[in-house]
Amino acid sequence: MNYATQFYSWIQGIVSHYLQIYVFAKNPELAARYGNLIVLMVTLTVIYALLEVFESFKKVLRYIILMGWFILVLAIVFNYLNRH
Known part of the structure; x- marks a missing residue:
């Protein structure tokens, strides 16, 4: 944390x-x-922007995971139906 404080200063x-x-002058x-x-406001703005990026990434990741599970279940069902 000391490096962050030095960098901020x-x-x-x-x-x-x-x-x-x-x-x-x-x-x-x-x-x-x-x-x-100004430095405080820039820091808060960067933190907010990063949180927004990660929040939108969470939404995208949620859809990818749901699609993955759906495709996995379909593959298992089709494999089961193909055997019989």
């Missing part, structure tokens, strides 16, 4: 630095505040 520093240079303390909020 590093990204926050980069964002704050560029905000200070390009947006808040006259008021650098706002750059640090908004840099922290």
